Each structure stands twice: as C-alpha cells, then as structure tokens.
Amino acid sequence: MEYIAVIIILFISIVLYFRVADKYNIIDRPNHRSAHTQITLRGGGIIFPIAFIVFCLFHVRDAVDHYWPFGLGLLAICAISFIDDIRNLSNKIRLSVHFVSVILLLYFTDAFNLMPFWVWPVMFVLIIGTLNAYNFMDGINGMTGLYSLVTLSSLLYINKEVIMFTDEAFIIYPLLACLVFLFFNFRKKAKCFAGDVGSMGIAFWVIALITLLIMKTQDYKYILLLSIYGMEVVLTIIERIILRENIFEAHRRHLYQLFANEKKVSHLVISFMYAFFQSIINIFLICSELPLWMLILIIFIPAGGVYLGLKWSLKKQYGL
Template identity: 75%
Template structure:
C-alpha cells in the first residue's frame, strides 16, 4: 500500500511539474548534438529529488539520523543542475557544487573513515567523472530511465539476497521514480526529457548506493554495475583525444548516438539493448566470484571488442 501511495504522489508531482514547465517554457530545443528533432519539456528528472523528499517524509526519523548528508548533497547537485537546465551556469559554479555534493556523499558512505586520505582525491575524480558520464549518456529516449532501473534493481536484489547494506526503501523509492519517469519518457515521442537535474540526480543516487555497497563489503567489483556507461564514455574520450578534438565540446561520437542518428534505429531499442547488456553483466557479477581483475577482463574484453567493432563498422559505412 505504501508503494502504491508513493507512486501516486510521484505521478501527481510530475504532472504538476509539466504544467509549470509548460507555463515557464522550460523546454529542450534540438541542437547539433541532439538525437531528437522535436521541442520537448525538459527537467522531468526533477522526480528523483522529489522521490528523496517523499522518502524522508515517510521515514523521517531514519532520514534525519542516517541520510541527511546524502540528502543535502543530492538536493544541492539537483538544484544547480535544474538552474543549469534553465540558464547556463559557469563551469566554476557547477564544479564547486559538485565537489561539495561529493564530499557529502563520501561522508554519508563512510569513505573518509574507511579509506586512507591519499585515496580521497581518486574517489573525487571517479565520482565526478561517473556523474558526468551519466550526463553524457542521457541523449535518447529511455536511456537514463532503463539503465538506472536495471542498476537499481540489481542493487535491490543484492541488498535483499546477498548482503544488506542500506534500508530497502532507500532503493525502492528511486526505482518507483524511474518507473514513473519512464511512463512519460520511454516513448517514440517522449512527453519529457530528464534534463541535467534528472541525469545528475539519479546518477548521484546510484553512485551513492554503489559506493555504500563497496564500503560495506570491500568488493570493488561492484563498480562494474555501471560498466557499460563507463566503457562507452572512456573509449569515446580516448577516440576524441586521438582525433585531437576538444573533449569538453558537445559531440555525436557516442555509439548510441551513431545508431540513433546515422542508422536511424529506434531510441527505445537502443536504450533497451544497453540496459539488457548491463543486466547480463550484473547477473554475472552477483552469481560468480572472481578476483576484481578477473571480473574486469571477463566483462571488458568481449564488450569492448564488440563496441570497437561496431564503432569501426559505422564509421566506415558513413565515412565518419
């Protein structure tokens, strides 16, 4: 009953936001990087910080005691991202807020107490890099929602069946938010896009859960729960460096962009394939025990080979 009520509140919240976004003209206009051609409401990902607020209201004592630092970090990064969706902010402002949010996230996960201080800068770079990877991959209908849903569902299974590392509701609420968001986004003509507030918000939540799991178990293999995103972004950055392109400028070199823009494959098919590939990897990670280097080789050799092969074929076919 609780989850039905939460889902209903999320539905009502996003419908209210649609009216606000329509009134204030908060829209996404296609540009040279976009894989879509129609003007669409932006910022639908505001449902993710709303989901956290609802979580706090339904679990107020636990939220105040255990989740306050995470909540401050999430709301800070979502606020600056939402403002950036409406009006472009300077990189200094965004990076400063990201840094503060990551500090709060690492405090929440206990990383400062569990990890030596010389590891902290590495954690900052990894988390901020992963947050931006989440943002880079949010380019077609369904991608952010389906991928996040697979990762969160895997974390929920681990929490229930393998090792409990957090409260179940702390995973279930963003899952419900993903389902509601996908109802409006997993369409040929999406009702809304996540915007930076959505990609950064759900990315922050997913990264927080994975970091918390790693800190509780000492198992670094759980980084691979985001391996498809990580591999695509890293290989694309390497490609752009080799081509002597500015890696900070907008582009359309991601594999999913080539499939959507050049091959004209349905966004929903592409998003589903990415989610299914990550699900297969997650099932492997959960059910088989290998050293971390073994997991990395088993995951990245076949997937990386497939990725590079598809990319080369597409570049050859379209003279890219």
C-alpha cells in the first residue's frame, strides 16, 4: 500500500512540475549538438529528490537518525543542478557543491572509517567522475531512466538474495521514481527530459547504494554495475584527447549519439540496448565469484572491442 501511495504522489508531483516548467519556460531547445529536434520541458528529473522527500515522510525516524547526510548531499547537488538547468553556473560553484555532496555521501556510507585515508582521494575522483559520466550519457529519450532501472533492480536483487546492505525501501523509492519518469520520457516524443537535476540526482542515489554495498562486502567488483557507462565515457574521453578536443565541451562523439544522429536509430531502441547489455553484465557479475581484475578482462575486452568496432564502422560510413 505504501508503494502505491508513493507512485500516486510522484505522478501528481511531476504533473504539477510540468505546469510550473511550462509557465516559467523551463525548456530544452535543440541545437546542432542535440540528439532531439523538438522543444521539450526540462528538469523532469526533479522527481528523484522529490522521491527522497517522500521517503523521509514515510520513514521519519530512519531519515532523522541515519539518512540525513545522504539527504543533504542529494538535495544540494540537485538544487545546484536545477539552477544550472535554468541558467549556466561557473564550474567552480558546481564543483564546490559536488565536493561537499561527495563528502556527505562518503560520511553516510561510513567510507571514512572503513577505508584507509589514502583511498579517499581516489573515491572522490571516481564518484565525481561517475556523476559526470551519468550527465554525459543523458542525451536521448529513455537512456537515464532505463539504465538506472536496470542498476537499481540489480541492487534490489542483491539486497534481497545475496547480502542485505541497506533498507529495501531505500532502493525501491528511486526505482519507482524511475518508472514514473519513464512514463513521461520513454516515448518517441518525450514529455520531459531529466535535465542535470535528474541525471545528477539519480546518479548520486545509485552511487550511494553501490558504495554501501562495497563497504558492506569489501568487494569492489560492484563498480561494474555501471560498466557500460564507464567504458563509453572513458573511451570517448580518450578519443577526444587524441583529437585534441576540449573534453568539457558538448559533443556528438558518443556511440549512442552516432546511432541517433547519423544512423537515425530510434532513441527508444538505443536506450533499451544499453540497458539490456548492462543487465547481461549484471547477471554475470552477481552469479560470478571471479576476482575484480578477471571480471574486468572478461567484460571490457570483448565489450570494448565491439564498442570500438561499431564506432569505427559508423564513423567510416558517415565520414566522421
């Protein structure tokens, strides 16, 4: 009954946000680097911080006693991202807020006590890099929602069947938010886009869950729950460095962008395939007892080879 109420609340919240966004012209205008061609409401990903607020309402004691560091970090990063959706902010302001939010995330997951101090800077780089990877990959209908749904579903299964690392509701709430968001976004003509508030918000929640799992098991293989995003972003950054491009500027070099913009493949098909391949990796990851280094070799060598082969073929075909 609780989750039915949550879905209803989230539906009402996002519909109300649509009215606000329409009134105040919070929209996404396509440009020459965009994979979409129509003006669309931006910031639909505000549903993710709203989902946490609803979580707090249903779990007041847990929120006050345990989840407040996560909540402060999530709301901070979502607030600065939402402002950035409306008007561009300087990198210094955004990165400062990201830095504080990551501190709160690591405090929430008890990483400062469970990990040696020399690992802390590595964690900061990995988490901020993953947050931005999520943002880079949020470019077509359904991508962020479906990919996050797969990862959250995998985490829910691990929590129920492998090892309990957090309260089940703490996974289900963002999962329900993804479903509601996808109802409006997983369409040929999307009603809304996630915006930075959405990509950063759900990324922060997913990263927090994966970090909790790693702290509980002391097994770093679970970072591979985001391996498709990680491989795509790292290889694209390497490509842009080789081409001497500014890696912080918007571009159309991701594989999904080539399929969407040059090949004209449906956004929904592309998003589904990314989610599907990540789900295959997650099943293998959960069932396997292999060490991290071996999993990396088994997953990234064939996946990287396929990725580079497809990209080379498309670039050759379209003279890019």
